[in-house]
Amino acid sequence: MNYELDWLKRWSLYAPESVAIEDGDTGLALTYSNLYRAASSGARLLQTLGVGHGDRIAVLAMNELSYVTLFFAAQRLGAILVPMNYRLTQREVDHIVTDCKPKLIVHQPHYSDIVQKTQTVWSSQTILLETFAEQLQKHEPLPISFAAEPEDAAMIIYTSGTTGAPKGAVLSHRMLFWNSVNTTLRLNISQNDCTVIFLPFFHTGGWNVLTTPFLHRGAKVILLKKFDGDQILQLCESNKATILFGVPTTMDMMSRSPLFAKTNLSTLRYAIVGGEPMPIELIRTWHDKGVPIRQGFGLTEFGPNVFSLNEQDALRKIGSIGFPNFYSDVRIVNDADQECQVDEVGELLLKGPMCMTEYWQNSKATLETLQNGWLHTGDLVRRDPEGYFYVMGRKKDMYKSGGENVYPPELEKVLRGLPGIREVAVIGVPDAKWGEVGKAFIVVENNAPLNETSLLEYCQKNLAKFKIPKYFRFVPDLPKGDSGKILKRKLNEVYPD
Numbered sequence: 001m002n003y004e005l006d007w008l009k010r011w012s013l014y015a016p017e018s019v020a021i022e023d024g025d026t027g028l029a030l031t032y033s034n035l036y037r038a039a040s041s042g043a044r045l046l047q048t049l050g051v052g053h054g055d056r057i058a059v060l061a062m063n064e065l066s067y068v069t070l071f072f073a074a075q076r077l078g079a080i081l082v083p084m085n086y087r088l089t090q091r092e093v094d095h096i097v098t099d100c101k102p103k104l105i106v107h108q109p110h111y112s113d114i115v116q117k118t119q120t121v122w123s124s125q126t127i128l129l130e131t132f133a134e135q136l137q138k139h140e141p142l143p144i145s146f147a148a149e150p151e152d153a154a155m156i157i158y159t160s161g162t163t164g165a166p167k168g169a170v171l172s173h174r175m176l177f178w179n180s181v182n183t184t185l186r187l188n189i190s191q192n193d194c195t196v197i198f199l200p201f202f203h204t205g206g207w208n209v210l211t212t213p214f215l216h217r218g219a220k221v222i223l224l225k226k227f228d229g230d231q232i233l234q235l236c237e238s239n240k241a242t243i244l245f246g247v248p249t250t251m252d253m254m255s256r257s258p259l260f261a262k263t264n265l266s267t268l269r270y271a272i273v274g275g276e277p278m279p280i281e282l283i284r285t286w287h288d289k290g291v292p293i294r295q296g297f298g299l300t301e302f303g304p305n306v307f308s309l310n311e312q313d314a315l316r317k318i319g320s321i322g323f324p325n326f327y328s329d330v331r332i333v334n335d336a337d338q339e340c341q342v343d344e345v346g347e348l349l350l351k352g353p354m355c356m357t358e359y360w361q362n363s364k365a366t367l368e369t370l371q372n373g374w375l376h377t378g379d380l381v382r383r384d385p386e387g388y389f390y391v392m393g394r395k396k397d398m399y400k401s402g403g404e405n406v407y408p409p410e411l412e413k414v415l416r417g418l419p420g421i422r423e424v425a426v427i428g429v430p431d432a433k434w435g436e437v438g439k440a441f442i443v444v445e446n447n448a449p450l451n452e453t454s455l456l457e458y459c460q461k462n463l464a465k466f467k468i469p470k471y472f473r474f475v476p477d478l479p480k481g482d483s484g485k486i487l488k489r490k491l492n493e494v495y496p497d
Contacts, residue, residue: 005173006146008072011218012036015191020215021068024196024224024235030065032218035072037141042073044139045132046104049125053078053147055103056156058096059129060084060111062225063201066133068211070106075154075173078147079103082156082168083202087482090114095165096158097122100360106132150174156360157204157300168360169204169300176212178353182325183213183305187272187294193219193242196235198227198250203483204300205274209245213305227484229254233263240267244291247275248282249484251293252422255285270294270311274304275485277319277391277409279416287314297321297391301356302328302375307389319413320388321381328352330389331374332381340382345392345407348381349374380407397488399428399436404466408488411438411469414462418455420448423478425486426469438469441491443477450474 011020016033023029030038051057057074059081061067074081082100084093097105097118105126107115115126148154154173158166183189195214199206214221222235227250236244246254251273254260270292283293292311298304309322324330329351332340340346351374358366369376380392392398392407399406408426415424422445431437444450452472459468479490 004177005075005148005150007216008032008036008039009146011215015218018191018218019220021065022220022222022239023065024222024231028065030069035069038069038136039072039076040141040144041136041139042069042132043076043144044142045135046073046077046079048139049104049127051077051079051103054080054152056080056082056100058082058084058100058102058105058124059201060086060093060105060107060115061129061201062086062108063197063206063223064129064133064225065223066129066136067201068215068223069136070129070132075148076144076146078149078152080153080156082158083207084158085200085202085482086111090117092166094118094121096168097124100156100168148173150177151357153357155207157202157207159300167362167365170357170360171204171208171300172357175354175356176208177216178327179208179303179305180213180216182303182327182354183210184217186305186308186325187213187243188269189213189217189219189243191218193217194222194239195219195243195245196222196224196232196239196241197245198224198232199245200226200482204298204304205245205483208304209272209274209298210243227253229257230259233257233259233265236268237264242267242269244268244271246271246273247484248273248278249275249480251278251286252282255282255289260289265289265291272296272308274298275483277413280315280318283314283318295319295321297389299377299379301369302350302352302377303354306350306354309388313388317388319409320384320390322388324389328354332383342385343382345380345382345405347395348377348379350377351375397427399438401428401431401436401438401466402434406436406438406467408438411440411463411467414459415440415442415455417462418450418458420444420446420450423486425478425488425491427488427491429471429492431470434466437471438467439471439473440469441473441475441478441495443475 011032019029020032020035153170155171156168158168195210268291272294274296293314294311295309297307307321331349332346334346378395393409411426412424423443426440428436429439455472479487479494
């Protein structure tokens with residue numbers, strides 16, 4: 001038996017009456033003993049549906065307590081959970097289903113139509129998540145051996161497919177264990193911690209930034225089906241939450257809530273922010289509230305908790321992702337696979353036990369990404385003289401203007417320093433003279449009196465000439481993904497010339 005993997009059994013013995021998960025909407029909660037028994041019953045129910053070791057269980061549902069129960073039930077059998085994005089089109093869901101070929105599809109009623117149509121491309125058993133929860137009562141929570149081994153797949157999480165069809169990153173039990181160990185050591189998670197989770201479970205951030213590390217540590221997780229800034233603030237206060245995870249967009253929306261000023265957030269040790277750099281004024285807003293900000297960085301294929309900036313450095317090292325977490329080996333290399341020097345930009349390579357196993361049924365993509373034990377992230381970073389890391393952008397986002405490398409995050413950071421700019425995203429576009437030039441999409445705040453001339457004058461004082469965007473486009477908002485991250489690939493599509 002893999003005791004290091006059977007977290008629920010241990011916590012059902014150590015702290016049976018401690019709350020493991022709670023529904024933020026209804027207040028319904030499961031203690032660790034309740035969750036362990038439910039997972040055991042769920043495993044026996046899955047067996048009656050023909051699910052066994054290595055079988056995939058695709059899920060099309062919002063965050064629910066029974067979703068977590070299903071995850072741990074599948075673990076006991078060595079089955080593999082495949083969370084699916086419920087915002088996908090029929091074509092995209094069909095791709096995932098035909099790729100992972102699930103034995104069972106678990107879904108909620110409002111996704112029944114899409115699941116029914118999916119059956120025409122891959123026929124599998126289906127069950128409503130609500131039915132799964134109801135039938136747990138009919139199956140005795142008798143002990144069932146934990147069948148999964150450390151190298152067995154626990155999850156397949158499909159990437160957003162920015163460079164083509166989505167790929168399924170295979171996350172093993174070993175990976176989830178070491179991600180939790182890394183997170184616990186770096187964030188000082190204890191059994192007394194509490195957090196509110198609002199990122200969806202089809203996103204690695206929903207599962208693996210705090211949910212699985214908290215449940216491994218015996219802490220408390222409050223689940224929400226969707227982001228609601230007011231509700232999150234209220235739950236943080238009433239439940240004395242200690243750590244909060246968000247992206248700059250969600251942190252900004254919460255800070256703008258009328259409840260922000262009067263909500264007591266004194267129990268929050270800090271907030272972890274990922275996805276992209278958080279503007280310094282927004283960091284100051286939260287610091288003034290007494291909540292330090294820890295900028296982080298990660299990716300589905302490795303962790304996702306890879307880097308973290310100590311909260312005391314949030315202002316001094318604005319824009320930095322800090323240092324690698326425990327048990328993570330890091331390299332920064334140029335195109336010739338040579339180590340980069342201090343402040344030289346190169347691709348980030350990672351090695352460690354938190355690395356994905358492979359891309360499901362995609363040997364070509366796996367071999368391109370995993371080379372000689374190192375995961376090639378495609379992210380461009382630099383390391384300053386003190387050893388702090390900074391993300392300079394995606395390798396594919398960098399553009400060359402007149403033969404010079406231009407990194408959009410640097411331009412975005414400078415532009416955000418101009419009062420009146422709320423959000424900004426810069427991309428490279430073709431240019432007959434320079435090859436490529438910058439195009440900045442700007443969201444202004446409260447009708448700030450900004451125009452192209454004022455932006456150009458500001459850039460001329462703060463950026464080398466080749467870095468200054470040639471085009472400035474004022475837009476009402478920026479397209480964002482489910483995690484709140486800006487989708488640069490959609491900017492020209494949403495705002496065509």
